[in-house]
Amino acid sequence: MEMLYGEPEYLSPGGDAKTQSLIDLARLDRGLRVLDVGSGLGGSAFYLAQEQACRVHGIDLMTSNVAEAKRRAGLKILQGQVDFVSGDAVALPFSDQRFDVVWGQDAWCHVDDKATLIAEIKRVLVEGGQIVFSDWLVNKPEHIRASELYEVAASANMATLEMYQDLIRGEGLHIEACLDTSDDLRKEYHHVLARLRAFEASFVEQYGQKVFDIVLSTQQYMFDACEEGLLGSGSLVAKKL
Ligand SMILES: C[S@@+](CC[C@H](N)C(=O)[O-])C[C@H]1O[C@@H](n2cnc3c(N)ncnc32)[C@H](O)[C@@H]1O
Numbered sequence: 019m020e021m022l023y024g025e026p027e028y029l030s031p032g033g034d035a036k037t038q039s040l041i042d043l044a045r046l047d048r049g050l051r052v053l054d055v056g057s058g059l060g061g062s063a064f065y066l067a068q069e070q071a072c073r074v075h076g077i078d079l080m081t082s083n084v085a086e087a088k089r090r091a092g093l094k095i096l097q098g099q100v101d102f103v104s105g106d107a108v109a110l111p112f113s114d115q116r117f118d119v120v121w122g123q124d125a126w127c128h129v130d131d132k133a134t135l136i137a138e139i140k141r142v143l144v145e146g147g148q149i150v151f152s153d154w155l156v157n158k159p160e161h162i163r164a165s166e167l168y169e170v171a172a173s174a175n176m177a178t179l180e181m182y183q184d185l186i187r188g189e190g191l192h193i194e195a196c197l198d199t200s201d202d203l204r205k206e207y208h209h210v211l212a213r214l215r216a217f218e219a220s221f222v223e224q225y226g227q228k229v230f231d232i233v234l235s236t237q238q239y240m241f242d243a244c245e246e247g248l249l250g251s252g253s254l255v256a257k258k259l
Contacts, residue, residue: 056125200250
């Protein structure tokens, strides 16, 4: 995924520029305590630590991603500013009111129980703290191919922006910003397909033709779903009052 998106240390499109755009959207101060839920290889955690002087904890379900994020953190001069643990977004292993910001970058689509996810996030946020995230979204849940999209995207309960807003408001949080970024995602998948074709030979040499064909057909599906307006993306910022 890191090769596909062309962004070192990210498993999602956009990389550091996307992280910065979320920082700007939320008007984040420097030096905050951040929890990155679904932290992957640590890209956004490293950026928040380096550029915003934040103290970042990352949590991810995949122990291999956590191990790799820790390894990469060890190669940087971050003076203990980042730490990664394995765990589930719906049972955060942190005490109440521990973080100024709960961050998510294109990861929560994979979390089925979004009501518990948002309740857990609220629990670990301080009063006045912010939830700041971007995600892949289903723009047309009534579409005949929506369930196929959920399967291809490994996102059984993919949300709409409205679903997220309802859940967040239901927890009593105040929505500060809400952006539909579907057009950016559509453009990004165009680049993903171009990248895949450009490194086809080295990819096949490393992983074999069968894996390449699966990856290509999955990414082509995601591109087509964007073009049809079925798949989209969005960013949201909300405050715990
Ligand atoms: C598309 S990747 C994005 C990773 C990272 N945020 C980034 O932008 O590079 C999604 C990540 O969410 C993690 N994930 C999926 N379900 C999760 C859950 N229930 N709890 C914690 N992490 C989860 C995956 O293991 C994966 O690392």
